[in-house]
Structure formats: C-alpha cells, structure tokens
Amino acid sequence: MEKHRHFIIHKPWGMISQFVNPAKRKKKLLGDLYNFPAGTMAIGRLDVASEGLLLLTTDGKISEKIRSSKFEKEYYVQVDGIINEEAVEKLKKGVEIGFDGKKYITKPGKAFLINDPKFPLRSQKIRDDRHGPTSWVSIIIREGKFRQVRKMTAAVGFPTLRLIRVRIGNIKLENMEVSGVIETDKLM
Missing domain, CATH: 3.30.70.1560 (Alpha-L RNA-binding motif)
Structure with a gap:
C-alpha cells in the first residue's frame, strides 16, 4: 500500500482552493503550484479572496479529523x-x-x-x-x-x-513564501 502524502501551502490571493475549476473561471488552481499526487485533497478551503495556510493530504481520515472542531x-x-x-x-x-x-x-x-x-x-x-x-x-x-x-x-x-x-492546530504559516509548498511526513 502506498504511503499517504501531506502538504502545507501558502495559498495566494486569487487562487481557487480546488484542483478542478467547475465554473471555468480564469483563476489559478492548486495544481498550478506543484505536481501533487493523484487523490490529493484540500483540508477545508479558503475562498478566492482569502490567503494563507492551507493543508492538503491524500488521507481522507486526516482530512476529516483536521476539519473537525478538535483543532483551532x-x-x-x-x-x-x-x-x-x-x-x-x-x-x-x-x-x-x-x-x-x-x-x-x-x-x-x-x-x-x-x-x-x-x-x-x-x-x-x-x-x-x-x-x-x-x-x-x-x-x-x-x-x-x-x-x-x-x-x-x-x-x-x-x-x-x-x-x-x-x-x-499547531501548524503555522510563519515565514512561508506566498505560493510556497512544503511536503511533510505528518500533519497532526
């Protein structure tokens, strides 16, 4: 079984927090930042006009856990x-x-x-x-x-x-460059 992969990104303003553009708007998508593996999903979303920390994973259980009320x-x-x-x-x-x-x-x-x-x-x-x-x-x-x-x-x-x-949770944006992507072994 293939190991799950996790990513921390600094989503820029104007980008859609998805890999598919349902409205066909002329906006950048997450896949424009990095060659994410198949099955990668955003954990929660930030709207187009919002910026900052966005977590991505290939693990649906981790996604559900982080979206819950357990984490600030x-x-x-x-x-x-x-x-x-x-x-x-x-x-x-x-x-x-x-x-x-x-x-x-x-x-x-x-x-x-x-x-x-x-x-x-x-x-x-x-x-x-x-x-x-x-x-x-x-x-x-x-x-x-x-x-x-x-x-x-x-x-x-x-x-x-x-x-x-x-x-x-305990993951901070800190000094990440806008549009930066970090792959990590675990999220929480």
Missing part, C-alpha cells in the same frame, strides 16, 4: 475601520450570521486586536488611506462555516478587507 483555526483579518473592544468581545462570544439560508450563532472563540502583521502586498491592492483607516484582529475558531470569518466581522460592523489564515 486562526485568522488575521484586516477590517474596514478601527475595530473596538466592544466588537472584539462580540466576536469572542459568538455572533449571528446567515448560513444555509438560516440564522446561525457562531460558537464562542477567541479574538484580539493585533498590530499590522506586515504581510507581503497582495497582487491586487486592497485600497489606500483615502478610503479611511483599517485595523487588524486575530480571530480563532474551531468551526468553519461558509465564509464564517467574513460574516462575523460584518455582523459586528467591521467588514473584512483582507483575510489570512495563519494557523491550523
């Missing part, structure tokens, strides 16, 4: 405006968002203000100072509903401008 997922989020402590407290306690056409209260998590993490600029500029100030918050959750973090920041009045996943 941490995001650095640049928001429109100067986010305040009241909004951060709401993010921690859980906020109401829409999911599958229904109202959903997110599970409690962690959130705190952070300084600009100074990530490399995106290939598409977000905006400049003429549009008003921005700020950064770290959001740590154990669930992952569709576009959850974006919906959470909007629910507290601070829409997301840039979203970067920096950690899953």
Whole structure:
C-alpha cells in the first residue's frame, strides 16, 4: 500500500482552493503550484479572496479529523475601520450570521486586536488611506462555516478587507513564501 502524502501551502490571493475549476473561471488552481499526487485533497478551503495556510493530504481520515472542531483555526483579518473592544468581545462570544439560508450563532472563540502583521502586498491592492483607516484582529475558531470569518466581522460592523489564515492546530504559516509548498511526513 502506498504511503499517504501531506502538504502545507501558502495559498495566494486569487487562487481557487480546488484542483478542478467547475465554473471555468480564469483563476489559478492548486495544481498550478506543484505536481501533487493523484487523490490529493484540500483540508477545508479558503475562498478566492482569502490567503494563507492551507493543508492538503491524500488521507481522507486526516482530512476529516483536521476539519473537525478538535483543532483551532486562526485568522488575521484586516477590517474596514478601527475595530473596538466592544466588537472584539462580540466576536469572542459568538455572533449571528446567515448560513444555509438560516440564522446561525457562531460558537464562542477567541479574538484580539493585533498590530499590522506586515504581510507581503497582495497582487491586487486592497485600497489606500483615502478610503479611511483599517485595523487588524486575530480571530480563532474551531468551526468553519461558509465564509464564517467574513460574516462575523460584518455582523459586528467591521467588514473584512483582507483575510489570512495563519494557523491550523499547531501548524503555522510563519515565514512561508506566498505560493510556497512544503511536503511533510505528518500533519497532526
């Protein structure tokens, strides 16, 4: 039996977290980064406008385990405006968002203000100072509903401008180059 393979990547902005492009959009796919083996799957996804840590594997059991609520997922989020402590407290306690056409209260998590993490600029500029100030918050959750973090920041009045996943469990993005791929013996 062939040994399973695991990968850690730094997904760039504008890339689809899939190997097949169902909508035939002119976007890059994961397979454009590296010659992944057949059967490789993304563990969870990041939407086209999101960046950061993405894990891939050929092992469905590992994928299911990591997608579960056993592991924290941490995001650095640049928001429109100067986010305040009241909004951060709401993010921690859980906020109401829409999911599958229904109202959903997110599970409690962690959130705190952070300084600009100074990530490399995106290939598409977000905006400049003429549009008003921005700020950064770290959001740590154990669930992952569709576009959850974006919906959470909007629910507290601070829409997301840039979203970067920096950690899953104990695996961190740290100094990985954008579009970088690391093959590893195990993930968790």
